[in-house]
Amino acid sequence: MSGQGHARPVGRGRLMTAGAALATLLLGAAVALLELGLLSSREDLWRTRDDAPLIAALALALMAVPAAAFVHQVSRLAQATGERRLAALRLAGATAGQVRLIAARESGRHALAGALLGGAAALAFALVLGVSPWWTLVAPPVVVLGGVLSGLMAGRHVIASPLGVVRRARLRQPRALDLVLLLLGGGMITAGFVLKHWFITSVLVGVGAVVLVFGLTLAATWLIRASARRAGRRAGTAEALLAARLVEADPRAWARTLSVVGLTVFFGAGVTTQQTIVLLRDVSSSFEAGYRLVYLALLIALVTSAGALVVHQAEDLLDHRRSFAALSAAGAPGDALGRVLTRQALIAATPVCAVAAVAGVLVVVLPLVDVFPWTGLPLTLGLAGAMAGIGVLGASLVARLARPILARALHPGALHR
Amino acid sequence: MLEARALRKSFGRTTALEGVSLSIGEGEIVAITGPSGSGKSTLLHCLAGIIRPEAGEVTFGGRRVDSLDDAGRTRLRRESFGIVFQHGELVPELSAMENVALPLLFGGHAGQESLRSAMEALERLGVADCAERLPGELSGGQSQRVAVARALVAGPKVVFADEPTGALDSLAGELVMKELVRTAEAARMALVIVTHDNRVASYANREIVLRDGRVAG
């Protein structure tokens, strides 16, 4: 019974290390890709197209966001499991500063181990890609710094109140502020296009894209909650009801987790739409390198989002370990509880992916309404639909991957405190 | 109706149960008491088919429980047993009524019908006014009565309760016990209560005292 309690800190450390390793690899790979992108831009895109900086900026935003999101996600999980122990330290008389330092040292150590592993892998990736490996070395220090900072942040709750160790005391519901970011990001991008100066445009569009992405993520909270409410009203089975209510109670966490999935679908839909146009209008294929770059980034983003989803499911199960173990003891089949995970992913991912796909198509089609080859519309919609489908499918496949975590959580040992 | 013969269970090097035998009749209320670490909860988990003993057997209505596979025991727990925990363990995101309806929904009953039965169970336990509220909005006594309603809603033959009043003050605990016993008696359910509170044990017709994993009296 107590054996499990001892095993957990080790698991948390490994997870943190693995997360840092993946983040380092992603960041390193992103840098390498950006370098490749700049090289190819200089060779054939830069001179021929004035929206080349746009592609570079989008790629940067696309690749920076998943890495950041992933580090954040992992540190949140570490925070969740560590909170009780940190609170115990606080109660035992440690000062707030001491607790912060202990947490920062721990997460820093795991981040360092992960950063070294991931850095080595990123280096290998850069060499395979044939770009200069030096820039990838930026990644490990950034990740270690992130780890230390997240450790400093981890004690926040505990520092505020040593007794407030009960997680999810307040549910994170959407705020109106979320929508402001959306407008701000959109405004910056529009302004960038209007100004048509290569430097200002790329800065405005790049920063605007990041702001827009965060805005979209936060706005997704509203969407996910609405979807969960609808699913809850229609629920006819225990799985459906549980899944809907769990998502409805914490749409913000789902929005954050699905931000990468949504982004991937958004860019995927946009890029496929543009490629359709290019194909149908038989424009020369000077974009090839750009497309390869973006597709590679999309692939990386998908892998990251899978990681973020698994981590989120693990975090969720950690929160619900006791009530799920109780349900299992009361005769809820393990399969059904596993389906709860999948359904949660479906409820949250479906609207996000659908909206992201539509937005991706619109972003490309709207500026080109007058020249858009309307005969290709079914193909465009089909491809966008496929992108959304890949997102939803990925999310639900990952939910299946989390089932072993569920099986461990349902162990009767979880019934003991 | 529920019988255990020569149960043995150990965790690592510590023996939790050693040669425990007992028999519980229909409608009987039995308290399992003993100091902490005496194996009370382990015995309850073995009887309820949540864990398997290493040796010995558990039979329910003449059928072996311990030799059933996971799916078989899950089904048995869902259809014939109910269980109440010390901290209720309701799903915090579901309303009281939805929590109570869960066992029925997991059993494949229709949504509306399940919610109706859940409402009836809440009424029997005197907490119908809490139906729409979330567990976080209930007092300890209320949420424990909701947990009792959840254990009773599917009409089990045996209800297991693991320190059902352990987290409550004595008046709230008394109310929970009173309603639990009254409802169980009315439906001729057997009730197996693990407790270290003698006042809770005094609701039982019979007491089984465990000491170091053995039956002491």
Add this chain to the structure above:
Amino acid sequence: MSTGHVLLGLLVERPKHGYELKKEHDHRLPGSRPLAYGQVYATLQRLERDGWAEVAETLQEGGPERTVYAITDEGKAELDGWLERLEPPAPHVASPLFARVVVATLAGGGADGYLLRQRAAHLARMRELTLRKADGTPAQVLAADYALQHLDADLRWIETAIARLADLKEEIDA
């Protein structure tokens, strides 16, 4: 416990005669031993002697003569004083249960078996009281609570005693 003070308390409401007082005493304090008539009259005479109660009137309604007693002002003062005074927390452990366990251990034959049987007897009594609470008046429930919690304390002591008995035996043997 002072029966005199209880009777004074019952007289505060209005003057009462002996039989009435006995009935009310047994009703209000359902857990305690019923009062004997003789004790009621002896106590009332003592109260009268001390000036705390007085004869209000004597009734004769066909049957035997009945003396109605009333509380005096001094009686009221005494009652208030009694209610103010603290009950001394039991200074000595005088329970026969305790004595029996120690003697059993001294005599060399361990008290384990006895304690387990005593536990069963205590719990049986608690069971009766719990049952009685189910349909008792508020006063009866209060009395049952009082008894239950004392029996519970005994039981918890029995638990501790069983655990400590080995130590005690060692000490005595040494």
